[in-house]
Amino acid sequence: MxxxxxxxxxxxxxGKPLYLCGLLIPSPHGALAxxxxxxxxxxxxxxxxxxxxxxxIGLLFPDTDPKWRGARSEVxxxxxxxxxxxxxxxxxxxxxxIILDQPKLSPHRQGLQENLSRLLGLPPDxxxxxxxxxxxxxxxxxxxxxxxxxxx
Amino acid sequence: MxxxxxxxxxxxxxGKPLYLCGLLIPSPHGALAxxxxxxxxxxxxxxxxxxxxxxxIGLLFPDTDPKWRGARSEVxxxxxxxxxxxxxxxxxxxxxxIILDQPKLSPHRQGLQENLSRLLGLPPDxxxxxxxxxxxxxxxxxxxxxxxxxxx
Amino acid sequence: MxxxxxxxxxxxxxGKPLYLCGLLIPSPHGALAxxxxxxxxxxxxxxxxxxxxxxxIGLLFPDTDPKWRGARSEVxxxxxxxxxxxxxxxxxxxxxxIILDQPKLSPHRQGLQENLSRLLGLPPDxxxxxxxxxxxxxxxxxxxxxxxxxxx
Ligand SMILES: [Mg+2]
Ligand SMILES: [Mg+2]
Ligand SMILES: [Mg+2]
Numbered sequence: 169m170x171x172x173x174x175x176x177x178x179x180x181x182x183g184k185p186l187y188l189c190g191l192l193i194p195s196p197h198g199a200l201a202x203x204x205x206x207x208x209x210x211x212x213x214x215x216x217x218x219x220x221x222x223x224x225i226g227l228l229f230p231d232t233d234p235k236w237r238g239a240r241s242e243v244x245x246x247x248x249x250x251x252x253x254x255x256x257x258x259x260x261x262x263x264x265x266i267i268l269d270q271p272k273l274s275p276h277r278q279g280l281q282e283n284l285s286r287l288l289g290l291p292p293d294x295x296x297x298x299x300x301x302x303x304x305x306x307x308x309x310x311x312x313x314x315x316x317x318x319x320x
Numbered sequence: 321m322x323x324x325x326x327x328x329x330x331x332x333x334x335g336k337p338l339y340l341c342g343l344l345i346p347s348p349h350g351a352l353a354x355x356x357x358x359x360x361x362x363x364x365x366x367x368x369x370x371x372x373x374x375x376x377i378g379l380l381f382p383d384t385d386p387k388w389r390g391a392r393s394e395v396x397x398x399x400x401x402x403x404x405x406x407x408x409x410x411x412x413x414x415x416x417x418i419i420l421d422q423p424k425l426s427p428h429r430q431g432l433q434e435n436l437s438r439l440l441g442l443p444p445d446x447x448x449x450x451x452x453x454x455x456x457x458x459x460x461x462x463x464x465x466x467x468x469x470x471x472x
Numbered sequence: 473m474x475x476x477x478x479x480x481x482x483x484x485x486x487g488k489p490l491y492l493c494g495l496l497i498p499s500p501h502g503a504l505a506x507x508x509x510x511x512x513x514x515x516x517x518x519x520x521x522x523x524x525x526x527x528x529i530g531l532l533f534p535d536t537d538p539k540w541r542g543a544r545s546e547v548x549x550x551x552x553x554x555x556x557x558x559x560x561x562x563x564x565x566x567x568x569x570i571i572l573d574q575p576k577l578s579p580h581r582q583g584l585q586e587n588l589s590r591l592l593g594l595p596p597d598x599x600x601x602x603x604x605x606x607x608x609x610x611x612x613x614x615x616x617x618x619x620x621x622x623x624x
Binding site: 321323412413415416417419426429433443444445446447448449450451452454455456457465466467469 | 473474475476477478479480481482483504518519521522523524525526527528529530531559610613617619
């Protein structure tokens with residue numbers, strides 16, 4: 169059994185697209201980032217890499233490498249999954265918290281969970297997804313914290 | 321085996337009661353909240369729900385539903401426990417961090433741990449409870465982060 | 473199986489030494505702290521104690537006790553390890569996130585991972601280490617969040 173923890177945050181900027189869990193969410197603001205700024209997928213990717221001591225997103229997917237430049241975050245997640253599976257890991261569960269004040273995520277819950285289910289190859293009951301607001305601590309940021317559980 | 325992660329934060333307001341882990345803690349300030357603002361119990365409730373992909377507090381216990389309006393947070397925790405047990409889950413451990421500058425929680429450690437033990441049906445050695453101050457990052461907030469481990 | 477979660481943060485001050493994972497990292501600033509302010513080791517120590525319901529650093533290692541005054545954080549980590557092993561716990565994995573804007577930690581990854589491996593008695597693939605910047609949320613702080621997995 170292995171577990172992994174990862175987190176991520178991005179500053180929100182007016183007029184940028186907001187990607188969460190691989191979906192484009194209608195929003196007046198989105199993440200300031202080199203990549204698509206998908207904080208939940210970045211947190212999950214770091215959690216997977218961390219579970220096998222493989223480093224982190226910045227180490228494996230530097231945006232100075234043309235191979236990864238401009239890549240969507242699904243690509244990082246898929247590669248992290250491949251790396252842990254190559255080492256005998258099998259993802260059995262994720263628990264993910266997204267902290268964001270606006271827009272409200274509750275209308276997008278089903279879509280987010282289904283997309284994670286598709287990306288991770290897990291049934292919905294193995295994908296925990298909780299939404300919080302920052303209560304004034306990070307009004308201009310999107311944050312994500314992720315835990316993963318793996319066999320192997 | 322399943323794990324779940326949950327977190328919560330509330331702004332502190334002069335003159336409001338401070339509920340932590342189901343106990344009323346003597347304090348000059350307490351949580352700004354619709355409910356009793358018990359951040360540790362909210363974090364634990366979210367962690368339990370997350371472990372079985374059941375959503376979060378906001379989804380299951382909307383304060384627009386008269387059934388939950390004004391409910392104490394123990395009620396949410398108990399209902400989350402019931403839902404995971406209904407699905408074959410058995411809680412075997414929790415690890416909880418409370419971040420609060422004032423009042424100092426160390427004098428209340430035993431009471432908090434005993435009340436969690438009672439609420440969760442776990443022996444004290446299965447209830448990890450750590451206290452931190454915010455070091456200036458959130459002087460007017462109470463925050464909690466919780467992990468749960470379940471069989472099933 | 474047991475898990476534990478711990479976190480820590482310290483304010484950064486010009487001219488103070490920066491200790492991370494037991495190593496002195498070249499830096500213009502370091503942690504404001506009674507101890508050496510090693511946030512990752514403090515988070516790991518709390519995670520270990522939490523896994524067996526043993527309290528936290530403040531409870532076990534008060535700086536008012538001459539036994540612990542001025543101790544390096546390795547001492548706390550080693551003592552926490554000893555306490556969990558005494559109770560039949562065997563550490564099998566850690567996942568650690570360090571949040572720091574400056575200096576960049578990537579040049580120190582190998583050294584940090586090797587020192588944790590030495591301190592914890594774990595192979596490198598069982599030591600997850602991810603680095604994040606605060607994205608403006610905590611520019612004058614070092615933060616760490618740690619998860620541990622144990623048998624027993
Ligand atoms: Mg990111
Ligand atoms: Mg709450
Ligand atoms: Mg500390």
